[in-house]
Amino acid sequence: MADLVESEGLAEAERIARRDLARLNYPAANWVPERLTPDGRRVLDVLVVGAGMCGQTAGWNLLREGIRNIRVIDQAPYRREGPWNTTARMPILRSPKHLTGPDLGVPSLTFRAWYEAQHGLDGWDKLYKVKRLDWMDYLLWVRKVVDLPVENGVALQRVEPGERYLEATLSTGERVHVRKLVLANGRDGAGGFKWPKFPSFDPNDRKGKAFHTLEEIDFGTFAGKRIGVLGVLATAVDNAATALETGAREAICYARRPHLPQVNKSKGVSFAGFQRGQAMLDDDWRWKIYTYMLAAGSPPPHESVLRVQKLPGFGFRFAEPWLDVMIDSDGVTVKTSKAIERFDAVLMGTGFDVDMSRRPELAAFADNIKTWGDTRSPKDANANAEAALYPYLGPGFELREKALGRTPRLGDIHLFNWGSILSQGALAGDIPGLFVGSPRLVQAISHSLFRADVAQHVENMFNQEDPELAPTDYFVPRDKRAGTL
Numbered sequence: 001m002a003d004l005v006e007s008e009g010l011a012e013a014e015r016i017a018r019r020d021l022a023r024l025n026y027p028a029a030n031w032v033p034e035r036l037t038p039d040g041r042r043v044l045d046v047l048v049v050g051a052g053m054c055g056q057t058a059g060w061n062l063l064r065e066g067i068r069n070i071r072v073i074d075q076a077p078y079r080r081e082g083p084w085n086t087t088a089r090m091p092i093l094r095s096p097k098h099l100t101g102p103d104l105g106v107p108s109l110t111f112r113a114w115y116e117a118q119h120g121l122d123g124w125d126k127l128y129k130v131k132r133l134d135w136m137d138y139l140l141w142v143r144k145v146v147d148l149p150v151e152n153g154v155a156l157q158r159v160e161p162g163e164r165y166l167e168a169t170l171s172t173g174e175r176v177h178v179r180k181l182v183l184a185n186g187r188d189g190a191g192g193f194k195w196p197k198f199p200s201f202d203p204n205d206r207k208g209k210a211f212h213t214l215e216e217i218d219f220g221t222f223a224g225k226r227i228g229v230l231g232v233l234a235t236a237v238d239n240a241a242t243a244l245e246t247g248a249r250e251a252i253c254y255a256r257r258p259h260l261p262q263v264n265k266s267k268g269v270s271f272a273g274f275q276r277g278q279a280m281l282d283d284d285w286r287w288k289i290y291t292y293m294l295a296a297g298s299p300p301p302h303e304s305v306l307r308v309q310k311l312p313g314f315g316f317r318f319a320e321p322w323l324d325v326m327i328d329s330d331g332v333t334v335k336t337s338k339a340i341e342r343f344d345a346v347l348m349g350t351g352f353d354v355d356m357s358r359r360p361e362l363a364a365f366a367d368n369i370k371t372w373g374d375t376r377s378p379k380d381a382n383a384n385a386e387a388a389l390y391p392y393l394g395p396g397f398e399l400r401e402k403a404l405g406r407t408p409r410l411g412d413i414h415l416f417n418w419g420s421i422l423s424q425g426a427l428a429g430d431i432p433g434l435f436v437g438s439p440r441l442v443q444a445i446s447h448s449l450f451r452a453d454v455a456q457h458v459e460n461m462f463n464q465e466d467p468e469l470a471p472t473d474y475f476v477p478r479d480k481r482a483g484t485l
Contacts, residue, residue: 010141013117017108017145024106026146028066033453037177043165045069046445048182051150052082053139054416054428054438055184057102060146061442064104067449072148073170075155082186084136087214089238092129093431094301101434102142109145114138129303156185160364161409179452180445181413187429188214190391190419191353196230201325209327213239213349223247225344228334230254230322233261234300236349241308243347250313253349254336256321261299265292266426275436278425279395283375290422291384354419355389356399368407370400372422391415393423396444397437412448416441 035043045067048059051074059072074081103109115134116124130138143150155171165177183189193212195203201210211217213235222243229240232255240251269275269289278286308314317336324335325346334341357366373381373388381388394400397414401407416428416437427437450457469475 009117010114013108013113014141014145017106017113020106020108021146024064027063027068030068031066032069032449033456034069035179037165041177042069043177043179044071045178045449046071046180046182047156047168047176047178048072048184049156050074050081050184050186050189050417051143051152052184052186053102053431054186054434055081055182056139056143056148056150057104057434057438058182058184058416058441059150060143060148061104061438062445063146063148065442065446067442067446071151071176073151073154073156075171076152078150078152079136079140081150081152082136082139083214084132084139086216088132089213089242090132090234090301090304091307092131092303093135094234094303095130095431097124097127097130099432101431101438102139104438105435109142111135111138114141156361158361158363159413161407166409166412179412179449182416182441182445183413184416184428187418188352189417190359190415191355191389192358194350194353196322196325196348196350198322198325201327205327207327207329209332209345210325211345211347213347214352217347219243219246219248222345224249226342227251228254228332228341228343228346229349230346231349231351232257232300232316232318233297233349233351234304235351236347237300237304237308239347239349240314241304241311244308244311244313248313250315251308251311252315252317252341253308254317254320254322256319258319260305260316260318261297263296264298265296266298266430269293269425270430270432272436275425275427275433279423279440286422287372287376287380287384287387290390291387294384294387352418353389354386354391356391356419362413365399365407365410365413368402368410370402374402387422390422391419393420394444395440396448397424397428397441398444414441414445 032045037043046062048055048070051072055072055074059070062070080086098112100110107113111130112124115127157169157171159166159168159181162177165179166181168176168178168181170176193214219242223246225248227243227248227250229236229251232253236253240253243251278289320336320338322334322336326333332343332346334343334346356362356369370392371388372390372392375392376388392400393415394411397416397420398411399413399415401410418429420428424437425433427433465478467475
C-alpha cells in the first residue's frame with residue numbers, strides 16, 4: 001500500500017511540474033537558424049557529452065533557452081550516469097538536503113518537491129540528509145519530466161577542428177558537425193585518475209590487487225581479506241567502510257598528514273555572491289583562492305568517520321606515508337615510513353588529475369589549450385604545479401588558445417566539469433553551484449550562436465510581417481505603406 005501511495009504522489013508531482021513548465025512556456029520554440037554542411041547534412045548546434053547531474057542540467061537549460069537542435073550523450077547505460085550508482089560509496093550526500101540546482105529555479109522540480117510527493121511534509125522534516133540512490137532517482141525523474149532525450153551507450157571518441165565547425169566522432173561511428181561542444185563528463189573529464197608514483201608500482205600492471213577508489217570494484221572479492229587504503233579523505237574512508245561492510249577482515253587508511261583535515265573550507269564559499277563573483281575577479285584573486293582551497297583539502301564528512309570508527313578491523317595510520325608498493329600474484333607489500341606491511345589488496349584514494357593532455361578525445365587541441373600555468377610566473381607555477389595544469393577558461397567556460405589562431409574552433413568547446421573550478425569556482429560539479437553555472441554556460445552559448453547569425457536575425461526582423469491592424473479600418477497593405485514599415 002505504501003508503494004502505491006508513493007507512486008500516486010510522484011505521479012501527481014509530475015503533473016504539477018509539467019503544468020508549471022507549461023506556464024513557463026517550456027520548452028521554448030527553437031530560434032537558432034538551421035545550418036547545413038556542404039553535402040546537405042544538418043549541423044548540430046550543441047553536443048552535450050555526459051548526462052549526469054551537470055550534463056542533464058545543461059541540456060534542459062538549453063531547451064529552456066530555445067536552443068533545441070542538441071544531442072545529449074552518455075557512454076554509460078541508463079541509471080549509471082555519473083557516480084551515484086557506480087563509484088560513489090557513501091550512503092548519504094554530504095550536502096544539506098535543502099540545496100537546489102538541477103531544478104533551475106522551478107520549485108516543483110526541486111528534490112524537496114520530489115521527496116515530499118512520496119513521504120509528505122512530515123517525512124521531509126524527519127529527513128536528515130539525502131540518500132545517494134535517492135539522488136540518482138531524483139535526477140532521472142527531472143530528466144523525465146523535462147523531456148530531455150539522452151542517448152545512453154554513446155561516447156565521444158575525438159573532436160577535431162573542421163573548416164567551419166567542430167567535427168566530432170562518436171562511438172557509434174557517426175561523424176557529427178557541431179557548432180558548440182559541452183564537456184559535462186564528470187570529475188575525471190578534465191584529466192583522469194591520479195595514480196601515486198612509487199618505485200615498484202605500475203598502474204598498468206596491477207595484477208588485480210590494486211584499485212583506484214574511484215573505479216568500479218567488486219568488493220565481494222575482499223571477504224576475509226586485509227586491505228590497505230592510501231588516503232584519509234571522503235572517498236578513501238567510504239571505500240574502507242564498504243570493504244569492511246562487505247566482509248573484509250581489516251581496512252587501514254594511511255596518510256602523510258598528522259591528523260585529518262578539520263575544516264571544510266568550501267562551506268565558506270557556498271553562497272550566491274561568491275558563486276557569481278569568483279569568475280569576475282582578476283587572475284591574482286582567483287589563483288589565490290583556489291591554490292589555497294586545493295592545498296587545504298576537506299575533511300571526510302563526520303558521518304563517514306562515524307561509519308568506519310564503529311567497524312571492527314578499521315584503523316587510521318597518520319604521519320605514515322607509503323614509500324613503495326610491490327604487487328605479486330598473492331597480494332601487495334607496502335613499505336611505509338615506519339614498517340613493511342602485507343595486504344591482500346590495496347585501494348588508492350588519490351583522486352583525479354586535472355590535465356587536459358590526458359583526454360584522448362581532445363588530442364587535436366591539447367598542446368594549445370591555455371592553462372593557469374601560462375598566466376603565472378614560472379616560480380609561482382612550479383610552486384603550485386597541480387593548479388598550474390588547470391585550463392584557463394573564458395567567461396562562458398570555453399577553452400582558450402595558448403597561441404592564438406593555431407587551433408581554430410577551440411573556443412567552441414566548453415568545459416562544464418571539475419576542470420573549470422579554478423576559473424569559475426565550483427559551478428560544474430557541486431550541487432549548489434549549478435544554479436549559477438548552468439545558466440552562465442547556456443547564456444554564453446546562446447550569445448555566441450546569436451552573434452554568428454545576427455545578419456540573418458536582422459533580415460528576419462526586416463521581413464517580419466504581422467498585420468496587427470488587419471481587423472480595423474486603418475490597415476494599410478505593405479506595398480502602400482510610408483517609410484520603413
